[in-house]
Amino acid sequence: MSIEPKLKRFNQSVMSKYQIYNSIFMTLPFDSVTKTGVLLPLFHETCEKGFANGDDPTTIVETFFKKYQARRSAESQINLLFRFIQYIERQVVLFDAIEDAAFSTVNNMEGVGTLRYLKGFARSNNKLDELKKYLEEFKVRIVLTAHPTQFYPGSVLAIITDLAKAIEENNLTDINNLFGQLGKTPFFKRKKPTPYFEAKSLIWYLENVFYHSFSEIYNYIQQNIFDDGKKHNDIINIGFWPGGDRDGNPFVKPSTTLKVAKKLKQAILRKYYTDLKDLRRKLTFRGVEERIIKLETTIYKYSIDLNYKKAITAKELLLELLSIRNIIVEEHQHLYENEINDLINRVHLFGYFFATLDIRQDSRIHHSVFTTVVDYLIEKGSKSFPKNYHELSESEQIDILSKVGDEDIDYDSFEDEMVSNTLKTIDVIKEIQSFNGEKGANRYIISNNQTALNVMQLFAMLKMVAFADDLTVDIVPLFETITDLENAPSVMEQLYTNPVYRAHLEKRGNKQTIMLGFSDGTKDGGYLMANWGIFKAKERLTEMSRKYDITAIFFDGRGGPPARGGGKTHNFYASLGPTIEDKEVQLTIQGQTISANFGTKKSSQFNLEQLISSGLFNRIGESDNALSAEDKMVMNDLAETSYQAYKDFKNHDKFIPYLERMSTLKYYAKTNIGSRPSKRGNSDKLVFSDLRAIPFVGSWSQLKQNVPGFYGVGIALKKYEENGEFHKVEQLYKNSKFFKTLLENSMMSLTKSFFDLTKYMAKDEEFGEFWSLIYKEYLETERLLLKVTGYKELMEHEPAGKASIQVRESIVLPLLTIQQYALKKIQELNKEDIKDEEKIKIFEKIVTRSLFGNINASRNSA
Numbered sequence: 001m002s003i004e005p006k007l008k009r010f011n012q013s014v015m016s017k018y019q020i021y022n023s024i025f026m027t028l029p030f031d032s033v034t035k036t037g038v039l040l041p042l043f044h045e046t047c048e049k050g051f052a053n054g055d056d057p058t059t060i061v062e063t064f065f066k067k068y069q070a071r072r073s074a075e076s077q078i079n080l081l082f083r084f085i086q087y088i089e090r091q092v093v094l095f096d097a098i099e100d101a102a103f104s105t106v107n108n109m110e111g112v113g114t115l116r117y118l119k120g121f122a123r124s125n126n127k128l129d130e131l132k133k134y135l136e137e138f139k140v141r142i143v144l145t146a147h148p149t150q151f152y153p154g155s156v157l158a159i160i161t162d163l164a165k166a167i168e169e170n171n172l173t174d175i176n177n178l179f180g181q182l183g184k185t186p187f188f189k190r191k192k193p194t195p196y197f198e199a200k201s202l203i204w205y206l207e208n209v210f211y212h213s214f215s216e217i218y219n220y221i222q223q224n225i226f227d228d229g230k231k232h233n234d235i236i237n238i239g240f241w242p243g244g245d246r247d248g249n250p251f252v253k254p255s256t257t258l259k260v261a262k263k264l265k266q267a268i269l270r271k272y273y274t275d276l277k278d279l280r281r282k283l284t285f286r287g288v289e290e291r292i293i294k295l296e297t298t299i300y301k302y303s304i305d306l307n308y309k310k311a312i313t314a315k316e317l318l319l320e321l322l323s324i325r326n327i328i329v330e331e332h333q334h335l336y337e338n339e340i341n342d343l344i345n346r347v348h349l350f351g352y353f354f355a356t357l358d359i360r361q362d363s364r365i366h367h368s369v370f371t372t373v374v375d376y377l378i379e380k381g382s383k384s385f386p387k388n389y390h391e392l393s394e395s396e397q398i399d400i401l402s403k404v405g406d407e408d409i410d411y412d413s414f415e416d417e418m419v420s421n422t423l424k425t426i427d428v429i430k431e432i433q434s435f436n437g438e439k440g441a442n443r444y445i446i447s448n449n450q451t452a453l454n455v456m457q458l459f460a461m462l463k464m465v466a467f468a469d470d471l472t473v474d475i476v477p478l479f480e481t482i483t484d485l486e487n488a489p490s491v492m493e494q495l496y497t498n499p500v501y502r503a504h505l506e507k508r509g510n511k512q513t514i515m516l517g518f519s520d521g522t523k524d525g526g527y528l529m530a531n532w533g534i535f536k537a538k539e540r541l542t543e544m545s546r547k548y549d550i551t552a553i554f555f556d557g558r559g560g561p562p563a564r565g566g567g568k569t570h571n572f573y574a575s576l577g578p579t580i581e582d583k584e585v586q587l588t589i590q591g592q593t594i595s596a597n598f599g600t601k602k603s604s605q606f607n608l609e610q611l612i613s614s615g616l617f618n619r620i621g622e623s624d625n626a627l628s629a630e631d632k633m634v635m636n637d638l639a640e641t642s643y644q645a646y647k648d649f650k651n652h653d654k655f656i657p658y659l660e661r662m663s664t665l666k667y668y669a670k671t672n673i674g675s676r677p678s679k680r681g682n683s684d685k686l687v688f689s690d691l692r693a694i695p696f697v698g699s700w701s702q703l704k705q706n707v708p709g710f711y712g713v714g715i716a717l718k719k720y721e722e723n724g725e726f727h728k729v730e731q732l733y734k735n736s737k738f739f740k741t742l743l744e745n746s747m748m749s750l751t752k753s754f755f756d757l758t759k760y761m762a763k764d765e766e767f768g769e770f771w772s773l774i775y776k777e778y779l780e781t782e783r784l785l786l787k788v789t790g791y792k793e794l795m796e797h798e799p800a801g802k803a804s805i806q807v808r809e810s811i812v813l814p815l816l817t818i819q820q821y822a823l824k825k826i827q828e829l830n831k832e833d834i835k836d837e838e839k840i841k842i843f844e845k846i847v848t849r850s851l852f853g854n855i856n857a858s859r860n861s862a
Contacts, residue, residue, distance in 0.1 A: 010800040013102035056760035057820035097163035113610040143239030145590040199242035213604035240355035254424035268354035269303035353440035360445040363454040401460040402500035406468035430466040449477035452494035480517035482525040485537040496548040517557040526646030532639035555586035573614035575737035577626035642712030654770040668695035709749025714781030808857040819850035
């Protein structure tokens with residue numbers, strides 16, 4: 001049976017349904033304003049025509065009111081704009097739900113990149129044994145982070161889930177009821193969430209999505225590829241940052257970390273209890289029933305009370321299930337063997353920890369804490385540290401840190417809460433390992449890692465506080481800036497040649513996890529250099545690690561959009577050549593990227609399988625992704641040229657003022673979507689280094705300029721065009737999957753840009769020239785990307801994806817117009833001699849509220 005083109009499937013299953021259901025949706029009355037649903041299409045049409053005529057957002061809004069609502073008072077006009085925002089937010093939810101419902105129709109669940117495809121490919125190429133070997137040693141770890149890019153509260157996420165199901169089943173009664181519920185459910189969080197609340201929100205995905213999709217994937221590999229029913233490599237696992245990520249978040253306390261770990265354990269125990277309850281109804285055989293009942297009772301009581309005295313360990317639970325399965329096989333004709341296998345596999349994958357809780361803190365905080373602790377120990381007369389410790393060289397300090405052991409430290413004697421909390425957190429890691437198992441918390445990430453000393457300070461603290469006898473924690477340095485990425489290999493060599501640290505790695509299986517940050521890399525060095533800098537760092541770190549017989553495990557700190565390492569991430573991993581270690585794929589998933597790519601069982605399974613297959617063709621595929629020497633020279637030159645262009649742009653005297661006054665940057669802090677502050681420093685003045693990547697990239701996205709996803713690319717390509725060497729770039733594109741993926745993801749950033757929205761800024765006395773600089777680079781990048789790819793239009797290779805973007809951008813066009821109108825009003829009001837603070841507050845509220853729909857519609861814009 002032939003499969004219709006993806007775009008046709010998208011139009012039939014998504015577009016047609018959206019048009020039908022949106023027409024119903026628009027007739028529903030919401031709150032006190034009548035005819036809002038009738039007026040919004042008129043406003044949408046006014047926006048489209050206005051921008052086509054070159055009008056600015058203020059003119060468009062005023063034209064609409066003059067033409068259709070001339071009798072409205074100023075207050076009534078503002079109220080209508082708020083109602084438009086409410087409507088559009090809910091239209092985005094409707095489109096999300098329809099896309100979720102159609103996921104398995106639009107995406108071929110047995111196509112390229114799926115496990116079924118892999119099996120067929122391997123069998124037809126006589127490489128089934130190679131596939132099995134690959135699956136026994138390859139791992140994928142997705143790490144859920146608490147980074148604030150999820151604008152949907154939990155209640156709305158639940159509506160999306162229910163609405164998707166109702167749409168899939170064409171249940172008009174439920175759809176109508178859910179529309180009504182959607183209209184009355186608030187989107188805005190009046191208080192910032194706590195880190196614990198963030199953790200609870202993400203545990204919903206563990207319980208309702210990953211618990212099922214992980215086991216589906218594992219079961220398929222066990223039953224259809226190995227076909228032996230035996231335990232195999234836990235190819236997929238999950239990491240968890242909420243409650244453990246202390247970097248820049250003063251609200252994450254040691255008690256928070258402990259509380260989240262207990263919540264994770266309780267959540268997985270409850271899932272096991274539900275499965276055991278189902279098994280109890282089926283396994284009603286002699287010699288089995290009473291054992292299942294006993295297990296069900298024990299796990300139920302344990303899930304209610306984690307201090308339950310008759311509790312059993314995860315290993316004991318697994319052994320008992322295996323014993324029961326043996327009886328079923330030997331005495332009861334394999335009845336319900338698959339069902340009990342499913343639970344056995346889940347216990348194998350999730351243990352009592354569900355997800356591995358990572359701890360993270362900034363190296364600068366560690367240095368400050370460690371300095372205070374050393375001073376305290378010297379004063380106490382500790383023999384570990386000489387009195388002149390702080391005057392010693394870095395290598396001498398590292399030598400001392402290698403030899404430290406258990407120290408008697410009174411946490412409460414420190415006045416600085418950061419010091420005592422950092423030390424208590426290490427104790428908490430040990431405690432979590434005691435009741436959730438080692439995988440409950442066995443990684444400590446050092447962000448902004450710059451030196452080997454940063455690693456050894458944490459190494460020493462871990463041993464001094466809780467792990468003197470056996471350090472069962474992996475220390476993960478995170479290299480972020482372009483300079484840090486360049487220095488990373490020498491830092492790691494310093495650690496590999498340290499006998500004590502090397503002995504620690506041997507105990508950990510001779511593996512070293514190294515985290516690389518796309519987000520801050522892009523903010524620091526621009527799109528091309530960030531990606532190429534990480535690629536080069538991975539090559540050099542692979543070479544360095546292999547030199548010392550260490551397997552490097554790369555953990556990528558990716559955000560949603562291409563500007564933060566996102567886009568089609570599995571294409572990146574599939575494009576890596578033999579010079580980069582690829583035993584594991586590890587990446588962060590955050591915010592609306594979780595709900596967009598992993599929000600349903602089907603989307604989760606599909607995207608996880610894509611990641612699993614991404615490294616396969618580097619192993620058993622026919623193509624060689626290694627870059628030639630000439631291609632490397634071209635790639636390096638392109639990156640260097642774009643880096644210089646981006647640095648010049650970043651150093652422009654209007655760069656910070658433009659972000660501060662013309663974008664939505666400062667409004668991110670007012671959205672109450674995340675527990676942590678929107679910037680690192682305490683300064684009232686905007687400092688670039690303090691800026692977090694999410695509001696930085698997100699602000700460009702709200703302007704529909706998406707600068708971090710393309711700036712410098714056009715300038716770099718144009719250099720080759722002007723020098724008559726464009727054929728070299730075309731050759732690189734033809735030869736390198738990495739470069740091809742890079743450019744095609746940049747196209748996504750360009751596709752989501754809409755400069756007509758802010759064209760009025762070109763006339764601005766202060767920022768006109770700066771806006772024109774950005775727009776010129778946008779046009780050049782678009783022109784040259786089409787030239788190098790041979791496409792006639794952006795994203796020509798992915799018409800269904802482009803169609804989805806176009807619909808979403810169309811939905812929020814009125815929202816963007818309202819946002820720019822409000823920003824312009826704020827600027828005008830701030831210039832007046834006597835400021836009308838009440839009016840300013842109203843327009844600021846409009847800007848803040850409009851962030852929600854824009855972010856959610858983009859699905860990967862921050």
